[in-house]
Amino acid sequence: MKSYRNLLKIGILVPGLILGFGCTKLDQQLGNTLSPSQAATTISAALLLQGAYNDLAGSFQGQDQVFSLEENSTDESLVPTRAGDWDDNGVWRVVHNHTWTADHSQVLNVFNSLNKINFDATNVLSFSPTAEQAAEARFLRAMALYYLLDLYGQFPIRNPGDNLLNPPTVQTGAAASSFIISELNAVIPVLSASNGTTHATPDAAKVLLMHALLQRGAWATPASPTFADADMLQVISLGQSIMSSGKYSYNKDYFANFNVTNSTSPELILAYPNTSGAAVAGGIPNSSPQGRWMMTLHYNSYGHPGQGIYTNAGWNGFSTISDFYNSFNPNQATAPFVYGPADTLADTRMGGRFRADNTPYSGLRPGLLVGQQYDEKGAVRYDRKGNLLAFQPDISPDMKETGSNLEITGIRGVKYVPDFSKADGTYYNTNSGNWLVLMRYPDVVLMVAEAKMRSTSATDNAGALALVNGLRAARGAAPFTSMTLAPASNIVDDKAAPNTLIGERGRELWWESYRRTDLIRFGLFNTIWQYKPSDAPKYLVFPIPTQALASNPNLKQNTGY
């Protein structure tokens, strides 16, 4: 009996103890983050909007992001495997020869980074934005959706405040392009024209809208693009409103659009700002623009091995093909790489000229590099195997370099000019100050010229030719006497007499992430070019990444994948 009594005592004591000592309320207080309710009272739409702007670096800076899918998949760029370098599980080669699959890492990473902009911009709309803030957010979202639709043929979209555990709806086809176009039309009157080049302006929205209108028919039927006359007329009127604003003009120095002082270029419409030597400036993280030259330059392209400090100038990867190089018609003059500072005979967009902000420090003459490279004193440079550092135009047919010349094959493209703005003339190999160019004036002019040629009711080939020749004159290139949209059967402009609009877009906008979209619109993307056989129409859009497909039942895999 006694035992039972004791048991009874336990029965009373235990709950007593628990009541006495227990029952802390189990609500988790967050540490350095805010709950949605805290965010609602503390975080302003302005901060979220800047967060979305900062996302642009993620999608548009890296050489393995949008840049790779838009450029390496074309005749402008490729990355051959160089023995121990740049195989990276074959990701670069399959982009160039159009054999990618839904498991490709870049296909996934681009999808996710664009959707981050999509999401962060949408979130602004939940935080009582001003009309201007809402318009900027909708612009950023439209920009992300434009690239998603262009690359993947569809995009997922959420309403502000949606439960993120539920799969979002997906827009595709005409509805998708109409949505982007209507969003841009809606924000153009609201956006402030005084936003500068680092934020959305009416002009930036107009440029994106022009792209969307030009591409609408290519999105609908990528294998045989169509061009609605109304769209073309709108492209022309949008473009002319920008051209007649007087805000923009051609920069005499083409590469000053991409050097460390490019923020002042009169061609700039939209850019991501960077500050030399600063990991973060004004809350905006540096986007690491140095990657754009390091991806292509050789290890020994500059640096001072003799002085104990040996800097890796580059990673020795990205190259262009000789057919693309030849579309600049280098034979108009003597070999371009020996040009002097006063040379005016050829297309300046090939570079190869002396630049005061580079050549005295490194010997480098930015642009398309072919042939022997020199140091700052004019002495020849060597590769790591002891060969002369003389870039060779030809690449191994399978894009796997295995010869003793494997470090020097491929013409290199230094479009962003290395940042030697340090006081002692050395170089910012991290946190360089070049702004990332997202939209540039010549693209507007070329789009207007294209729309003039494509319009059925207001065809104006002469006007288009005049616009293109205006640009060519600014670049030191001989004028065309006539111009067609694209070469008849081949992607390559006639070396002796290049005179196509697609060729001109390539020469002006090379390595600016437009080429794939352009080639599709001009019906050339499935044709043959160097190191790439002809391919199936399914490659006109990228596959939906396997991971995304597995998490959202509303996404449907693109035909053929």
Add this chain to the structure above:
Amino acid sequence: MGFQTGIKSSLRKASGFLSKNALKTFMIIGLGLSSVSAFAQTKQITGKVTDAKDGSAIFGATVTASGGATKQATQTSADGTFTLNAPVSSTKLTITYVGYDKQELTIGSKTNFSVSLVSNAQDLNAVVVTGYGGAKKKDLTGAVTSLTPRDFNQGTISTPSGLLQGKVAGLEVTASNGQPGAANLVQLRGNSSVFTGSDPLYVIDGIPLDGRSVRVGFSTPFGGSTGSDPLIYVNTNDIGQVDIQKDASSTAIYGSRGSNGVIQYTFKKATPGTTRVDANATFGITAGLMKKYDILSHDQFVSALGKYGVSGQNYGGNYDATKQIQAHGVSQSYNLAFSGGSDLGNFRASFLGSKQNGLLLKDYLEKYVGTLRGNYKFLDQKLTVDFSLIVANVNQSLAPIANNPGSQGNIISAALSWNPTRRFDSAGAYIIPANGSGNPIAFSDATSDIANSTNIVGSIAASYKILKNLEYKFVYGANHSVYGENYNVAGWLGGFNGISGQGYGAILNSVLNSQDITHTLDYKTNFGKINLEVLAGFDYYRTQLNANIVTGTGFNFNLNQANRVPILYTSVIQNANSQTPAQAFVEPVTEIQSEFARVNLSYASKYYLTGTIRADGSNKFGSNNNTGVFPSGAFKWVLKQEDFLKDSKFISNLELRASYGTTGNSSFSAGSAQSQFSYPSFNAANQSVVGNPDLKWEKTKQTDIGLNFSLLEGKIYGTFDYYHKNTSQTLTQEPVIQPGPSGVFYTNLNDNLINSGIELGIGVSIISKPNISWDINGNVAYNHNIIKNYINPLTGLPIQFITGTVDGQGVSGSLAQEITNNLPLDEWYLKHFSGFDAKGNQIVSANPSVAGDPNPHTIAGLGTTFRYKQLTAQLNFGAQFNYLIYNNTATNITNLAGISNGRNVDLNAYNSAESANDGVQVSDRFLESGNYVKLRNASLSYSVGNVGQYIKGLKVFVNGNNLFVITKYSGFDPEVNTNKSANSVPSRSLEYLPYPTPRTFSLGLGFSL
């Protein structure tokens, strides 16, 4: 005066070389004792108790005289001697000591006894620590392995987990690399969690720990830092007992933290009796690599230059970089422990000062640890107060090793690829070759990575006997750890983008705080043959880890090797031209509030039943799942007690166990259930986490069927277990459904992660005689792991996570493992290599396929102790079988392409048909069998005995660790696990530039005062 002669002779026996003066002192003590005993009807019995194994004195053994009018008992003093005034009618002398066989002697007319006790690994009365209590081994129903110091690995071992390596069936301890104090992979019965921690719960003296190291990993310009063991601060000399709880019945009392098993560390306590001092000192050296990495020797390199037609790379010298990066400093360790007191109040205090030099230059681990334990009884022994306190300072200098550097930025990569014909410096200046290898000596010289942590773990417990059978206990425990790390790379170091000419400094600080409060009531009673124990309690636990980091580059000094000052950048971080904004991380506080109960019922020592239940409320769980309930039950049948076995001479004990229960794992990141917004930088904000209000613990149902046996009077003993663990509602990080914040969110799936296997532990006492003994004990465990129903609930498609990052030049973004339905965790997923084409290029399939299992299936350990008189030799072997390692080092660092640039290369590649211009490719070519047998440690000790007047139980010893390994693996050590997780999906069995495993030797001595 017979007893005096007796003392004299026993003293002489015990210590042949006592000085005359010392002898005199002892005689005076003896006389003093004799005068006290000159009363009543007693006779004085004296003697000495020693360990049969090595003749050392046993301190604190209980000597009881019985059979007479009253029982009389005493305990042996530090030198093992005892004096007992027993009633003259006493007939029997019983000597007992924990861990040794009881001895009974007939007193007769003898008054002096020399007793040697035989240690008994199968002492069924030994107390095993269980959650919130303890039980005698014979009363245990669960699968528990209990180890005491004589079972531990010997020699230079810096972490508690290292002591257990290979000692427990089903417990895998794999060091991530060979650095002193490096993190260990510790897994009981396989990996039962995809994403959350798979480490067991660590409990020190009843206080459950957080389990994370206060050392927070951070990214240097050369990659993520390697981790430290969470118990690095423990003085391994203090550990008196380790209890490893494996099945659901023994871990269910820890509820949502129990599903990976529990390891209970119990520190040494004072033995009530005379005050004593134990001292030991050890000196050690690292004697080089346990195993060399298979790269070209100098001569092979020179002929390789010819074979591949490489010119201009023979510099004419002969230099072995892997030797040059080694340091061979003397490691020292001094440990002093004081203990004393009575049954009513006793204490033990110990102090450790040690410095263990790592194999590599500028790498060491210094530990200063003070440990205090006490036990005091008040109020007629109704109130007991226990306290324990560890205060430790751990200071580390870390060699530049990172988990995921590129082609450069790791001292091992620089050493392996160093051109062996080339000098390291010229005219006092380091040579920085332009071939991408880096200079390992310069790299070591230019980097400084100093880490310091202060760790305090303390607890106080009060228990009060409310009734004879009812005890209330309160325990408060706390752990406060503070960590600071200063990382510097001097700007004069050439060849590194972002560092050369600029310099780099980082200051990292972190704090870990956890607290635990428990109240328990324990009721014990018996009705006839029925024994009943009921335990009920409440537990409140909270923990938080915070960290912050400041980094800077661009300094004005130490930019020129010839002109250096001994000042670190981290001392003048304000000088940095480019200071990255300080980063702070403040974790949400985790709180767990629990109620639990356990009932133990037994009948006639034959049938045992245990039932346990715990309810956990955790603020980590989502708001829709506040509380989890974890029940378990176990049954044991002692067949030996049945009539049909009772008289068996062959079977000394036979017990059948079965248990079943549910435990949980909730070690996901705090805050994951809530949506969160962050400030990534000034003027910017975004949503960073997708919350999931349904988030809950992982649930593991485990069945265990086991057998304990002992044959031939305990000469052969062992345990056998079969288990089946089914983990469901696994916590999975699903990619955020785009559009959303970057990354993943946590969710529970309706899947089944199955670990099943068998474990056998066996011990054989081959010889057991006073002068000679030989024991062998071994264990072997087989585990198989597979994940089933791993399906996305929204789309019905199998979930696939690709992980196992392969790092280095030319393989960016390559991954080697997958976690997907119907495969073992981290299954290799690689392109298939099928030889070389005519040009010497690798032929590799276009797409990856399933390529084997990285999880060791069979883990075995074997230990043997041989003693002849005072000389004892011990060997401990370890082995693992049936798993594959990916050699990322061979893929990227020592690949054949390096020879063209004058880098040293892999021997296997050199011997193959590969061309030197072949590309680098990730494929199953670099998958190697990890099978190995290793002599982990060997020790030889000699018990000198007492020396002089004061020194007692002097023992000298030599140890060797990592003496040899038998393996086909080409890397430094097949026991390797570089952390190569991708997007926080854990990886397994990749090797990439690990800190090599050193062979170490040590010698030392220990004695008592």
